[in-house]
Amino acid sequence: MSELALHTDPDCLFCKIVAGKIPSRMVYQDDELYAFHDIHPWAPVHFLLIPKQHIASMAQLTDAHAAMMGRMMVLVPKLALLEGCNPYPAGGFRMLSNTGAEGGQEVHHLHIHVMGGPRPWLRG
Ligand code: AMP
Ligand code: ZN
Numbered sequence: 001m002s003e004l005a006l007h008t009d010p011d012c013l014f015c016k017i018v019a020g021k022i023p024s025r026m027v028y029q030d031d032e033l034y035a036f037h038d039i040h041p042w043a044p045v046h047f048l049l050i051p052k053q054h055i056a057s058m059a060q061l062t063d064a065h066a067a068m069m070g071r072m073m074v075l076v077p078k079l080a081l082l083e084g085c086n087p088y089p090a091g092g093f094r095m096l097s098n099t100g101a102e103g104g105q106e107v108h109h110l111h112i113h114v115m116g117g118p119r120p121w122l123r124g
Contacts (some may be wrong), residue, residue, distance in 0.1 A: 009054040014109035018052045028079055032068055035079055042124045044117025045083045045093070049076065055110040058099040076114055085116030092116065094124060 008015040016022040017036065024036035027047045038046040049072055055061065061069065080093040093116035098105040115124055 006053045009109070012054055012109050013107050014048075014050050014111065015054050018050070027083060028075070033072060033075065035075075038113065041115075041122070043094075043115035043121040045080065045085050046113065046115045047079070047083060048111045048113060049079065050109060050111045056108045057103075057105060057110055058097055060110070072112060076112065080114055080116055083114075083116075085114075086118070096124075 008019065010016075013022065017024045018034050027035035027037060028049075029035070029052075032052055033049065034052050035047050035049040038048055051065075051068060051072075055065070076095050077088075077093070081087065085091055085093045093114055095112055095114050097110070097112050115121065
């Protein structure tokens with residue numbers, strides 16, 4: 001996907017991070033995905049994986065997003081290991097995507113939390 005074709009929201013925190021207007025500690029990027037460390041980590045490893053295009057939440061997904069979401073799922077275990085999560089089954093990771101107010105979503109740009117590392121964790 002070309003950068004020009006990306007739908008972005010100028011008021012969105014994570015769109016600003018993708019655009020480099022707000023600093024972040026990058027974990028990974030490609031044409032359509034970006035990953036960066038959560039600013040308030042719950043666990044020894046805690047990063048967020050997001051689409052570069054603005055999608056408010058999981059609730060806005062359509063069939064057109066299926067391939068991209070599949071790529072995100074396949075990327076999660078690879079990035080988790082690279083970021084220091086211990087291998088399955090003794091290690092592993094937790095992934096979650098808060099969706100909507102009742103789902104606990106605070107930033108309305110679709111994101112997957114990936115957490116791991118030795119317990120105890122601050123939360124989760
Ligand atoms: P959620 O409640 O699922 O919407 O989570 C939003 C997450 O974004 C929280 O875990 C925040 O700590 C994280 N966050 C907010 N601002 C930033 C930022 N500037 N850089 C990195 N992570 C952030
Ligand atoms: Zn956005």
